[in-house]
Amino acid sequence: MATTDGSNDSTESEGGPLARWTSSVIENQEKRDRLYRALFIVAAGFFLVTTLFPFYWLLVLALTPTSQILTGDWSLPIIGIEFPHPQGFNVYAFVEMFEQVPFHLFMFNSFVLAISTTVIVLAVATLAGYVFGRLEFPGRGLLMLVVLMISYFPPAAFLVPLFDAFLGNAVVIPFLGIELFESPRLVNTPASMVLPFSALFLPLAIFILTTFYAQIPDGLEDAARVEGTTRLGALVRVIMPLSAPGLATAAVLTFITVYNEYFFSSIMALENNPENWSPLLGGILSYQTQYTTEFNLMAAASIVGVLPIVIIVIVAQERIVSGLTAGGLKE
Amino acid sequence: MANLTLEHVTKRYEDVTAVDDMNLDIDDGEFICLVGPSGCGKSTTMETIAGLTKPTEGTITIGDLDVTNLPPKDRGVAMVFQNIALFPHMDVYENISFGLRLRDYDPDEIDRRVEHATDVVQLEGMLDRMPEEMSGGQRQRVAIARAIVREPDVFLMDEPLANLDAKLRVHMRTELQRLHKELDTTIIYVTHDQAEAMTMSDRIAVIDGGELQQIDPPLVCYNEPANLFVAGFIGSPSMNLLPGKLTANAAETDDFSIDLDVENVPDASAGDDVTVGVRPEDVYPTDTQGAISTPSKPIHVTTDVLEPMGDQIFVYLTFDETDGGTMKGDAAGSDQLLMSVDPDREIEEDESMEVVFDRTKVHLFDSASGDALVHGVDDLSASGFESRVSDTRSGGGDE
Structure with a gap:
C-alpha cells in the first residue's frame, strides 16, 4: 500500500x-x-x-x-473490454449433464471409494499412530522411516505391477520365475482402487496421528487404564477424542485426495462406466466423445462434483476449530 | 479394603534397576508414605502396584489375589496422579463417573455414588464444570473424588499435592487425613515432601536407589534412622553427620570426641570408620546444658550464619582449631555444625561459644556400610567423667 x-x-x-x-x-x-x-x-x-x-x-x-x-464474443457489451462473462443463461446445462451421463452414479462411486479408503486409513493409522507415538520399542525410528518411505515413491511406480496383479495374473518373482500367489481379478471393482489408495495415504495419516497421539500426556492414558479401560479403550475413549483435530485433518486430507483421484482409478476401471467403478473424474471426461466436447456440461459437472467437498470442508473446519478452542490438549 | 504385599519386586530397565528387591507388607487401612529423592524408584514402585508397569521379578498381592499379571483395571486400585490427569474433554460428572460407567453400573447408582463422592471432597454444585474452568485445588479434589467413587481396595496417590501452592497443600493435607479417617482405606502415598510424610502416614517407607531403606512409623524413622541415608533424608534441616573413627574409649572426629566404651557398641571395634550424627535440636550451648541430663564434652565453636525462623533460630557453627579430638587434619574447620536454639536467646554472628550434645540423641553409623550402630550413646560409656551422669539414662527414645 x-x-x-x-x-x-x-x-x-x-x-x-x-x-x-x-x-x-x-x-x-x-x-x-x-x-x-x-x-x-x-x-x-x-x-x-x-x-x-x-x-x-x-x-x-x-x-x-x-x-x-x-x-462467442467475450467483450462486455457496454465497456467493450474482454472479460469472461456468461453468454446467455443456460441453467438447463445442470439438468442436461445428468441426462447425457449418469453423473450421480460416478459421484456415488467416488463417495464409496473415498469413504471406504478414509475408514481403512483412519482405523489402521490410529493403531499405528498409537504404537509409534506412545510405545517405546527397539527399531521404532527405523520402522517409521520405512513407513514414510512408501510415500516417497511416485504412485506410478506401483501402477504396472499392481495392474498386472489385479488383472488376475500370478505374482512371480522376476528372473527366478517362482510363483508367489495369484491375486483375484480386482480390476473394475472398488478393491482395486481402495487398496492402493489406502497404502498410499496411510504414511501421511500415520505421521499426523503419531505426532498428535504423542502429545497426549501419559498420565491421561494411565488414569484411564486405572479407571478401567484397556489400552485400546484408553485410545478410543481418551486419546482419540483429545486428538480430534488430528483425526479430522487426516480424514479430510484422505477423503478429498481420494475423491479427486483419477490416475489409479482411470486405469483400474477399464472403461469410464459407472458399472466399472469409474469415479467422478471419469464421469466428467465422459462428456468428451470422439467428435464432440461439451464444455458447458463438463463445467456444470465439475461444479456439481465440487459441492459435496465444499460442504464437507466447511463442516469439518468447524469441528477442527471447535476442537482446538476447547483446549483439548491442555491439562 | 485389603492389605497389600510386595514380595521381591524388582523392575529393571535396559541398564537401570529402578526398583531393587522391594518387600512391603502393608496392612488393611494403613496410610503408607513412600518417600525418597527424585528418581529413587518410588513412582516406579507405585506404577507396579497400579499395574501400569510390569515388574521384572516378584509378586504383588492385594487381599488374597495375586495381581502381578493383572491389568490395572482388574486390581481394585484407584490412583490420584501428580499431574491430576483429569480428562479435559469431560465435565466433572463424566470424569468422576468414568470408571463406573465403564463397569456398566446402574445410572441411579452412579448418581448416588457421584453425589456421595462430591460430598466428601466438598465439590457440590460443580458437576457440569469442565476441568479447565476450575482451580488447581478443585481439580485435585475432582481427581480424589474420581478415585473414591469406585470404592477401591487400595488408594494410590502419586505426589498428588506437588503441583499445588503451599497454602493449598497444607489445606489438602488435612483434608486427605480426614478422608483417610472417614474411608479407612489402605492408602499408599508417594511424596518427596517429608513434611507430608511425617504428618500423614502411619508408616514411612524410605526408598533410595530403588531399595527400601527403612519402613517404620514417622517418629521411629526420625529418632532411630536405620542408616545414614534415612538419617540425612528425614528431618529438616537434616541431621549433622560428621565422619570420625572409633577408638577404644571414644568416637573421635576431627573436631571433637564422644566418650564411649567400644566394647558396648554392637558390631564395631576400635579403628572402624564411623559417622557421628546429631540433630540440630540436640545441640545445646553450654549455658543451657542444665536442661539435659546427659551432656557430652563441651566443644569450642564459633557461630557463623544465623537463620532466624521465628519459632527457632538455626545457627551454623564452625569448630575452633584448638578443640577436640586427636585426629586433627589439615582441613580443620571445614566441617560445619548446625544448631537450633530458642528464638529468645540472644546470639550473634562470629560469637565464640561452647556447645554440648545430648548424649541420648547421638547416633553412630558405620561409615562403610552406612548402617546405624547405636542410637544414643549415654549408656555406652564405661569410663571417663561422663559416666557420672550416664546412669540417669532415658534410652534412645522420643521427645
Missing part, C-alpha cells in the same frame, strides 16, 4: 512525503491500524481472486451454450 512517489530522496530533516508518512504511521495508532487493514484486504483479496476465479470461470462456462463458448 506504500505509495512510493519518488520524493523519498529528500534529505532534509523534515523528510519527504514518504518519510513523513512512514513516521506518522509508526507514531499514530489509528494510521497504523488503517495500514494493517489495507494490507490484510490486499492479501486476502489476492488469495480470494486466485482461488475463486476458476470457480467463476466454471460457472461462466456452464451457463454459456457450447456453440457460444467456441465462437
